[in-house]
Amino acid sequence: MVNLTIDGRAVTVEEGTSILDAAATVGIKIPTLCYLKDLNEIGACRVCVVEIEGIDQLVAACNNTVLEGMVVHTNSPKVRVARRMNMELLLATHDSECTSCVRSGNCTLQTLANDLGISDLPYEKRLMHDEWDKSYPLIRNNDKCINCLRCIQVCEKIQGIGVWDLANRATHTSVNVRGGMTIQESDCTLCGQCITHCPTGALRERDDTQKVFDALADPEKVVVVQIAPAVRAAWGESLGLAREDATVGRLVAALRQMGVDYVFDTNFSADLTIMEEGTELLHKLAHKEENTFPMFTSCCPGWVRYVKAVRPEFTDQLSTSKSPGQMFGAVTKSYFAELKGIDPHNIFCVEIMPCTAKKAEVAIPVMNDACGDSDVDVSITTREVDRMIRAEHIDATMLPEEDFDDPLGTSTGAAVIFGATGGVMEAALRTAYHVVTGKTPEPDAFSDVRGLDAWKEATYDLAGTPVRVAVVSGLANAGYLLDAIAAGEVEYDFVEVMACPGGCAGGGGQPIHDGEELAGVRGDVLWGLDHNAELRNSYENPSIKAIYEDYLGEPLSERAEDLLHTDHHA
Numbered sequence: 260m261v262n263l264t265i266d267g268r269a270v271t272v273e274e275g276t277s278i279l280d281a282a283a284t285v286g287i288k289i290p291t292l293c294y295l296k297d298l299n300e301i302g303a304c305r306v307c308v309v310e311i312e313g314i315d316q317l318v319a320a321c322n323n324t325v326l327e328g329m330v331v332h333t334n335s336p337k338v339r340v341a342r343r344m345n346m347e348l349l350l351a352t353h354d355s356e357c358t359s360c361v362r363s364g365n366c367t368l369q370t371l372a373n374d375l376g377i378s379d380l381p382y383e384k385r386l387m388h389d390e391w392d393k394s395y396p397l398i399r400n401n402d403k404c405i406n407c408l409r410c411i412q413v414c415e416k417i418q419g420i421g422v423w424d425l426a427n428r429a430t431h432t433s434v435n436v437r438g439g440m441t442i443q444e445s446d447c448t449l450c451g452q453c454i455t456h457c458p459t460g461a462l463r464e465r466d467d468t469q470k471v472f473d474a475l476a477d478p479e480k481v482v483v484v485q486i487a488p489a490v491r492a493a494w495g496e497s498l499g500l501a502r503e504d505a506t507v508g509r510l511v512a513a514l515r516q517m518g519v520d521y522v523f524d525t526n527f528s529a530d531l532t533i534m535e536e537g538t539e540l541l542h543k544l545a546h547k548e549e550n551t552f553p554m555f556t557s558c559c560p561g562w563v564r565y566v567k568a569v570r571p572e573f574t575d576q577l578s579t580s581k582s583p584g585q586m587f588g589a590v591t592k593s594y595f596a597e598l599k600g601i602d603p604h605n606i607f608c609v610e611i612m613p614c615t616a617k618k619a620e621v622a623i624p625v626m627n628d629a630c631g632d633s634d635v636d637v638s639i640t641t642r643e644v645d646r647m648i649r650a651e652h653i654d655a656t657m658l659p660e661e662d663f664d665d666p667l668g669t670s671t672g673a674a675v676i677f678g679a680t681g682g683v684m685e686a687a688l689r690t691a692y693h694v695v696t697g698k699t700p701e702p703d704a705f706s707d708v709r710g711l712d713a714w715k716e717a718t719y720d721l722a723g724t725p726v727r728v729a730v731v732s733g734l735a736n737a738g739y740l741l742d743a744i745a746a747g748e749v750e751y752d753f754v755e756v757m758a759c760p761g762g763c764a765g766g767g768g769q770p771i772h773d774g775e776e777l778a779g780v781r782g783d784v785l786w787g788l789d790h791n792a793e794l795r796n797s798y799e800n801p802s803i804k805a806i807y808e809d810y811l812g813e814p815l816s817e818r819a820e821d822l823l824h825t826d827h828h829a
């Protein structure tokens with residue numbers, strides 16, 4: 260153990276502890292900006308500088324460790340002057356148009372500048388005004404970048420892709436797409452993890468909220484909204500709602516108040532995905548010699564983009580089942596339109612997703628199987644729906660709880676867990692077990708693949724057939740798994756991959772809490788909803804039974820293939 264003094268207080272911590280962490284053990288908060296624990300501990304922003312007695316130069320607290328007898332001052336006059344000057348230099352190259360910045364009120368740079376009382380800048384502003392295609396789902400504003408390098412680290416270390424890099428030299432050094440490429444030319448999966456780890460407004464999603472407002476104002480349009488599983492675990496976070504009060508019923512009420520005609524649930528089509536994907540898996544297992552294993556889940560568009568761009572040799576092993584979001588759009592503009600006698604061309608289908616990659620998924624040209632129009636017209640993130648609620652001046656704390664509309668609003672516990680890593684796998688196994696045994700599985704029979712571990716695996720007996728499964732989240736982990744499969748080191752029948760760590764609960768479109776990872780907490784909300792659900796298995800969903808009886812026939816029928824499956828090469 261190491262004994263030292265921080266701001267006059269005796270501190271004892273383990274050897275190797277950073278000064279930052281040591282101070283935190285006695286409740287002393289040293290401000291940070293570029294720092295991300297275990298990921299970006301580079302002291303680049305110099306905001307966490309502290310004074311150490313006997314050393315002339317100030318040192319960064321995040322990447323210097325404690326020494327026996329050290330005497331540290333975290334907020335001495337010398338520290339305050341330096342910290343303030345470092346911030347002023349950052350602000351000199353920062354576009355501080357906070358009133359029109361999407362991160363205003365949730366920006367670490369803004370908070371620190373306010374905390375330090377910076378009201379006048381002694382330096383002349385020097386902005387670069389780089390061009391960026393603002394029609395792309397991921398938008399970067401170089402003038403808001405503070406070169407903290409977090410996006411580089413997250414993309415490289417968590418996602419294993421490396422879209423971002425440092426460009427130019429000396430005072431012109433800045434972050435940009437690696438190798439001088441455009442973002443379109445890069446292997447960006449649009450997972451959005453760089454956005455949720457950016458401390459400022461340098462990275463954001465394209466704002467599509469006006470398209471929804473326009474449709475709501477158009478008397479010709481029937482606006483149909485679907486809410487993704489993981490959105491219900493996070494939407495209230497930036498609206499001042501306690502987690503237990505931010506129920507999906509209140510979000511349904513908010514959307515009705517905005518004028519949405521039908522509020523439905525992506526969970527309904529998650530149950531539908533399970534029927535199709537589970538059946539697809541069982542068919543492949545029944546004809547093992549004709550198929551290459553494992554079959555991979557295909558509901559995460561970040562993962563699908565990764566396979567197609569980085570590891571195309573695995574493309575044919577992706578399930579052909581569309582994502583629940585896309586299945587929803589296809590049945591809305593066919594089955595539901597017929598049921599209600601609505602011209603499908605007049606339906607405007609909106610999905611609310613925890614995801615930025617979904618903005619590209621809805622724009623895939625072949626996702627138009629119902630009536631020739633895009634099956635889903637627009638995909639907005641959890642952050643965007645929160646902005647819409649604020650723009651409508653709806654007080655979320657006063658909302659009543661309302662039910663989804665029918666029939667695309669009915670779902671089971673197996674569907675809601677799609678939003679947490681391991682959930683798709685568990686949901687599929689519950690239904691596959693029923694199909695092959697005719698029995699109802701114990702609700703938690705397949706729970707080994709829950710939790711936030713990077714790579715989980717299990718083998719289950721399905722009526723005498725051993726099924727080897729694996730679950731990973733985070734694309735770097737997916738890359739390691741693909742390497743191991745390619746090298747013959749592991750063999751699986753079915754693999755679930757979610758691009759974002761922890762699955763959609765930790766999605767790139769979720770509310771941002773700088774430095775906090777909330778995938779686990781939100782995932783627990785979803786597992787809790789499953790636990791308390793009346794029906795736990797997709798095949799038990801009465802609306803699923805009805806759509807097969809009345810419209811689709813059976814899983815993998817010709818109509819189901821047309822509407823609910825896709826060719827990943829198209």
Ligand code: HC1
Nearest residue numbers: 487488489558583584614677763
């Ligand atoms: Fe997801 Fe999915 S779980 S991909 O994360 O399969 O976005 O929540 O909606 O489509 O259902 C996202 C979440 C979501 C789809 C489902």
Ligand code: SF4
Nearest residue numbers: 559561614759763766
């Ligand atoms: Fe989108 Fe979910 Fe995939 Fe992340 S894990 S890219 S939020 S679908």
